[in-house]
Each structure stands twice: as C-alpha cells, then as structure tokens.
Amino acid sequence: MEIQDKILALREELTQHNYNYYVLDNPTISDFEFDLKLKELKRLEDENPIFFDVNSPTQRVGGMVTKNFPTIVHEFRMYSLDNSYSVEDLQEWEKRIEKALGEKVEFVCELKYDGASISILYENGQLTQAVTRGDGTQGDEITNNIRTIQSIPLKLKGNYPERFYMRGEITIPLNTFASINKERANNGLELYANPRNTASGSLKLQDNTEVAKRGLQCFPYYFIGNNLPYTTQWEMLQAADELGFKIPHTSKLCTSLEEVLAFVDYWDNERKNLPYETDGIVIKVNSFSQQDELGYTAKSPRWAMAYKFKAEAAETELLSIDYQVGRTGAITPVANLAPVSLAGTIVKRASVHNEDIIKKLDIRIGDIVYVEKGGEIIPKIVGVNTDVRQPETAEIEFIKNCPSCGTALIRKEGEAQHYCPNENGCEPQIIGRLEHFVSRKAMDIESIGGETAVLLHKANLLNNIADFYTLQKEDILPLERMAEKSAQNIINSVEKSKEQPFERVLYAIGIRHVGETVAKKLVKHFQHIDRLMHATMEELVSVTDVGEKIAISIKEYFKEEQHQIIIQRLRDYGLNFEIGEEAKPISDSLEGKTFLFTGTLTKFTRNEAQKMVEDHGGKNISAVSKNLNFLVAGDKAGSKLKKAEEIGTVSILTEDEFLIMING
Ligand code: AMP
Numbered sequence: 092m093e094i095q096d097k098i099l100a101l102r103e104e105l106t107q108h109n110y111n112y113y114v115l116d117n118p119t120i121s122d123f124e125f126d127l128k129l130k131e132l133k134r135l136e137d138e139n140p141i142f143f144d145v146n147s148p149t150q151r152v153g154g155m156v157t158k159n160f161p162t163i164v165h166e167f168r169m170y171s172l173d174n175s176y177s178v179e180d181l182q183e184w185e186k187r188i189e190k191a192l193g194e195k196v197e198f199v200c201e202l203k204y205d206g207a208s209i210s211i212l213y214e215n216g217q218l219t220q221a222v223t224r225g226d227g228t229q230g231d232e233i234t235n236n237i238r239t240i241q242s243i244p245l246k247l248k249g250n251y252p253e254r255f256y257m258r259g260e261i262t263i264p265l266n267t268f269a270s271i272n273k274e275r276a277n278n279g280l281e282l283y284a285n286p287r288n289t290a291s292g293s294l295k296l297q298d299n300t301e302v303a304k305r306g307l308q309c310f311p312y313y314f315i316g317n318n319l320p321y322t323t324q325w326e327m328l329q330a331a332d333e334l335g336f337k338i339p340h341t342s343k344l345c346t347s348l349e350e351v352l353a354f355v356d357y358w359d360n361e362r363k364n365l366p367y368e369t370d371g372i373v374i375k376v377n378s379f380s381q382q383d384e385l386g387y388t389a390k391s392p393r394w395a396m397a398y399k400f401k402a403e404a405a406e407t408e409l410l411s412i413d414y415q416v417g418r419t420g421a422i423t424p425v426a427n428l429a430p431v432s433l434a435g436t437i438v439k440r441a442s443v444h445n446e447d448i449i450k451k452l453d454i455r456i457g458d459i460v461y462v463e464k465g466g467e468i469i470p471k472i473v474g475v476n477t478d479v480r481q482p483e484t485a486e487i488e489f490i491k492n493c494p495s496c497g498t499a500l501i502r503k504e505g506e507a508q509h510y511c512p513n514e515n516g517c518e519p520q521i522i523g524r525l526e527h528f529v530s531r532k533a534m535d536i537e538s539i540g541g542e543t544a545v546l547l548h549k550a551n552l553l554n555n556i557a558d559f560y561t562l563q564k565e566d567i568l569p570l571e572r573m574a575e576k577s578a579q580n581i582i583n584s585v586e587k588s589k590e591q592p593f594e595r596v597l598y599a600i601g602i603r604h605v606g607e608t609v610a611k612k613l614v615k616h617f618q619h620i621d622r623l624m625h626a627t628m629e630e631l632v633s634v635t636d637v638g639e640k641i642a643i644s645i646k647e648y649f650k651e652e653q654h655q656i657i658i659q660r661l662r663d664y665g666l667n668f669e670i671g672e673e674a675k676p677i678s679d680s681l682e683g684k685t686f687l688f689t690g691t692l693t694k695f696t697r698n699e700a701q702k703m704v705e706d707h708g709g710k711n712i713s714a715v716s717k718n719l720n721f722l723v724a725g726d727k728a729g730s731k732l733k734k735a736e737e738i739g740t741v742s743i744l745t746e747d748e749f750l751i752m753i754n755g
C-alpha cells in the first residue's frame with residue numbers, strides 16, 4: 092500500500108474507534124490495540140510530514156502551545172438567554188409568544204449545561220476554527236485546545252452542511268473538577284471556585300497537552316449558518332447526532348407547557364445524579380420559522396428561555412473560624428458551622444478562602460449564614476441573613492499572628508492570601524514540606540508516607556528536606572513500630588529517589604506557585620539549576636505558563652541563603668539538577684537561530700511550527716528586524732515579507748523548505 096493510503100486508512104479507522112469510545116460509549120477494540128495503532132500512525136506522520144493534517148487523530152493528545160489567543164469577531168452573534176425562576180414566569184412567556192405568533196407552539200427542553208460556550212466552524216466537514224463566546228460579539232480563538240476534546244468530531248460523518256457553526260457548551264466532569272482542586276490544594280494553590288470557571292479556565296490553558304488531560308465534554312445545542320436544511324430544533328439535534336456529535340439524551344420534545352413543567356420538575360431533583368453541573372433548563376420554540384418570526388431582543392432570543400433551579404442552599408449558624416497553615420505558609424480560614432443537612436450530606440465546615448472574602452460577605456460569629464454546595468469539594472458561605480443578626484456582633488478581624496507559631500503574618504501586595512513567614516520554625520510548614528517532598532508526584536518515596544515523615548520529624552531526625560539523605564538505619568530502628576525490614580526499606584527508597592529527574596526535584600523542593608507543569612516547563616527551558624537560579628525576571632516570564640507572580644516567587648526563593656544551602660546539600664547527595672537526556676529538546680540544530688512565520692500556512696499551523704522551532708533549540712520572535720534569521724512565508728504573505736526583503740539579511744523560506752530544514 093502507498094504510504095499515503097496507509098495513513099488515510101489508519102486515520103479513518105482511529106477516528107471510528109474514537110467515535111465508538113467517546114460518543115457511543117461502546118469501544119470495539121482494547122485501549123492497548125488503539126494505542127498501538129495510534130503510535131503507528133504517529134510514526135508514519137512523523138516520517139512523512141507532507142501528509143500532515145491538523146485534524147488527524149494524532150493531534151488530539153496535544154503538544155501545541157498557544158501564547159496569545161487571537162481575537163475573532165463572531166460572524167453570528169452569540170446571545171445570552173433570558174431567565175425565569177418560576178412556573179408563573181414560564182406561563183407568561185408562553186402567552187407572550189403565542190400572542191405574537193397567533194398560533195400554538197411546540198417546545199424543545201434541554202438541560203442548561205453549566206460551562207463555557209463555544210462556537211466551532213465546520214467547513215466541508217472539517218473542523219477549522221473554534222472561538223469562545225467572549226462578549227458575544229468577539230471571542231478568543233482556541234482551535235488547538237478544542238481539538239483535544241475527544242467527543243468533538245474533527246471530521247463530520249454523513250450528510251453535513253457545507254459551512255456552519257456548531258454552538259455548544261464545554262463542561263468539566265465533576266470528578267475531574269474535584270481532583271484538579273485536590274491537586275491545587277497539594278500544591279498550595281488557590282482552589283478553583285466552581286466547575287464553570289474551571290471549564291473556561293481549561294479552555295484558555297496555553298499548553299493543549301494539559302487541556303487534553305482535563306476530560307472536557309462538549310454538549311451541542313445549536314447550528315447556525317446560511318441556508319441550513321433543518322426546519323426544527325428537534326430535527327437539528329437529531330442531525331447533530333448523525334454528524335457524529337455526542338448529543339445528551341436528556342433533551343425532550345414537548346407539545347404543551349404542561350409537559351415542559353413536568354420536565355422541569357423531574358430534572359430539579361434528577362440533576363443531582365448527573366456527572367456534570369446544570370443550573371437550569373433551556374426551553375426553546377421548536378419551529379425555526381416561528382423562531383425567525385419571534386426574533387431577538389438586544390440581548391437574547393425571544394424564542395428561548397432559561398429556567399433557573401434554586402441553588403442548593405441551607406441556613407445555619409457560624410460558630411467560629413479556624414485558620415489553617417499550609418506548607419508554603421499560606422493561611423486559609425475555615426468556618427465551623429452548626430451541623431446542617433445540605434444536598435444529602437451533613438455540613439459542618441465551609442471554606443472562606445481569604446480575608447477579602449470574609450470582608451465582602453461581612454460574616455460575623457453567631458450569624459445565620461447561607462451555605463451552598465456547587466460542585467465544590469467543601470461547601471462555601473455565600474451570604475448572611477442580616478435580618479436575624481444579633482445586635483452585639485462584631486466584624487471578624489483576620490488574625491495577625493500565625494495560629495501555630497505566633498509569628499506576625501504578612502500579606503504581599505496583589506496577593507489575596509496571608510502568609511506566615513517563619514518558614515523554619517513553624518511546625519505545619521515544616522511538616523507540610525516534608526510530606527510534599529515524599530509525595531507521589533514529587534520524589535515518590537514510597538516507604539515514607541506522610542505519616543512516617545512526621546514521625547521522623549518528631550524524633551528530630553528530619554528538619555528539612557535535605558535531611559532525608561542523612562538518615563541512618565541505626566537512628567530509625569529504635570522508633571516505634573520500626574523493624575529491621577521497614578528501616579532498610581526507608582534507606583533504600585531514599586537512595587533510589589536520587590534517580591528522580593530534575594523536574595520532579597524542582598517540584599519537590601516546594602517553591603510557592605511552582606506546580607508540576609510549571610516545573611516541567613522551567614526544566615525544559617533552563618535545563619540546569621544554575622541557569623534557573625540566575626535567571627532574570629525577563630527570562631523567567633518568557634517561559635510558557637510562567638507569569639509575573641510565579642517569576643517573583645522563584646526569584647525570592649533562590650535569594651534566600653538557607654534555600655541555597657539546602658540545594659547545595661541536595662546536589663552533594665547526588666540528586667538531579669540537570670535535565671535528563673530523554674527530556675532534552677529533540678535537537679539543537681536551530682540553536683541561536685530565530686524564526687517568524689507569516690501568511691497563510693497550509694502544511695502546519697503557526698503553533699505547530701513554533702513548537703518545531705523550539706524542539707530544535709531555535710527561538711520564535713514576533714517582529715521582522717535585523718535579529719530575524721528566517722522568515723517562513725505562506726500564501727498571501729504581506730508587509731512582513733516585504734520588510735524582510737528590504738532588510739536583506741533575512742532568509743526567506745517556503746513551508747516545504749522549512750520542513751526540510753527541520754527533518755533533513
Ligand atoms: P447566560 O450565560 O445565563 O446568559 O446563559 C446563556 C448561556 O447558556 C449560553 O451562552 C450557553 O453557553 C449556555 N447554555 C447551556 N446550555 C444551553 C442550551 N441547552 N441551549 C442554549 N444555551 C445553553
């Protein structure tokens with residue numbers, strides 16, 4: 092078989108398996124077989140870059156970084172929805188539209204998926220662009236990120252309109268949301284407030300490999316375009332199914348308002364069993380000709396109405412506030428509540444995040460507060476019933492001193508959180524750092540769980556993370572519940588941890604705001620601890636995913652002498668502070684060379700091209716100047732090409748010439 096045919100056949104086969112798995116929930120081959128085939132396709136594509144296709148199944152796993160998302164004006168505006176909160180509201184709405192139309196209407200009821208809305212353009216059956224709602228008139232282009240969402244078809248099946256936009260909602264499953272927040276808590280990061288923000292935050296991640304990991308879902312609810320062949324909303328939803336979209340089977344065609352109300356009633360309770368969040372129902376006039384006749388107000392269609400569920404809330408008394416100290420010294424206030432039943436569980440505690448939130452809510456001890464449970468791990472206080480407030484209550488004063496060690500707390504400009512600066516004398520911080528160091532995603536020292544670390548610390552054997560490497564079997568043996576074997580295991584696994592790669596070590600040392608992903612990016616960029624320690628602010632923020640806040644935290648960390656000592660000790664014990672061979676960029680053939688891409692690219696996207704440059708040690712720059720070595724010009728290249736020609740020292744390449752340069 093010709094290579095090209097082979098590639099095409101594999102793509103088709105994998106696309107079908109993907110569809111079976113993610114849309115039909117009915118896989119017909121094992122994950123293992125699927126991975127083998129995907130690897131084979133990847134290999135063929137890598138060896139034959141001229142057959143590159145952005146909509147190949149290999150592109151789903153990510154591997155592209157978007158630094159800035161271009162702004163795109165919506166061809167068809169993305170409207171909001173009008174809200175209703177009661178049966179009476181809905182009855183009035185029905186009356187209003189039937190009066191305007193002079194005839195009866197049918198409705199389609201859909202769940203109101205609580206996520207981020209998206210508009211995806213399909214041209215000739217191919218996904219070509221995806222844009223966020225933004226302000227409804229213009230949004231951000233996030234095509235590379237959207238391609239990683241498995242249930243969104245990259246190529247359509249069946250009989251598709253030539254050109255149209257699919258409108259839908261991107262949501263994050265509740266269990267993924269919970270595990271992301273757990274990880275953020277472990278990393279000392281602020282928690283995401285709710286699944287909706289997390290979904291939209293996920294769509295704007297720069298590295299689409301990370302987007303791919305978030306298990307995002309897409310729920311289509313509308314097609315828009317010129318001369319589409321559908322006559323009703325219901326017909327269009329069925330068509331979406333046939334084109335390969337994953338249609339939630341929760342929608343219903345209703346011939347009367349009574350049926351609509353029954354639907355609302357049913358889901359008010361049943362939604363608690365869904366794996367994603369809904370905050371209401373969307374009711375739409377089924378007939379498109381009736382929709383056209385009703386038209387739009389300035390903000391929303393007249394032919395649709397959202398019905399909002401009452402949030403899950405309970406009232407209870409605020410008993411007291413506790414303050415917890417994290418491993419980075421961050422102080423988190425937690426409210427103790429009089430136990431109350433909320434959405435099936437008894438709630439006794441609620442998070443209040445930080446001082447600003449306490450102030451904003453103006454909660455006081457003894458107040459009757461409203462607690463709500465969204466998709467959050469622990470519920471939160473959303474308001475106060477001031478009508479029943481006791482007269483002698485006082486505003487809550489945020490603590491000034493650490494609840495554990497008594498040191499005066501600090502709060503830096505621009506940060507919401509208070510910190511205890513007593514890094515070395517504050518028990519929860521010391522213990523938190525030790526626990527973090529051995530944890531699974533850090534050094535992964537199996538035989539020392541968090542508990543053993545605390546035990547060793549209490550026995551005065553561990554005071555900082557470098558002390559792990561001076562542990563002696565004789566010192567451990569006398570401890571409670573330690574036998575010869577377990578002591579030896581500890582020594583062995585500490586020894587083995589010296590093989591952990593630099594990125595894990597960097598994460599494990601616990602620099603505030605440096606999570607796993609950032610650690611990886613830093614290692615790839617700086618490659619050696621010395622370069623990272625001496626990096627300027629400018630260099631730091633030039634790394635993908637590193638913003639000013641992270642950069643400052645890194646600089647501050649390395650400025651401290653005691654940190655320098657710990658790092659020196661770890662280096663002496665033989666830990667890795669240099670990038671491993673496997674993690675190094677593919678080659679350094681473009682070292683010191685600068686690139687810029689212009690015009691319409693057809694063989695690869697701008698992001699892919701930029702990644703290729705980085706993978707080979709080159710650098711992307713954003714403007715034509717004397718510093719530019721290569722300008723890769725696609726079709727319709729304009730002013731940049733002209734300027735490069737004028738400068739005279741810039742080499743101008745076609746896309747193919749660039750690929751040859753990369754792949755030889
Ligand atoms: P709002 O943001 O409250 O004005 O509500 C409008 C948003 O609801 C739209 O922009 C969509 O993103 C979202 N939405 C969720 N589910 C649906 C649905 N089934 N039909 C239409 N819009 C929906």
Ligand code: ZN
Nearest residue numbers: 493496511517
């Ligand atoms: Zn303290």
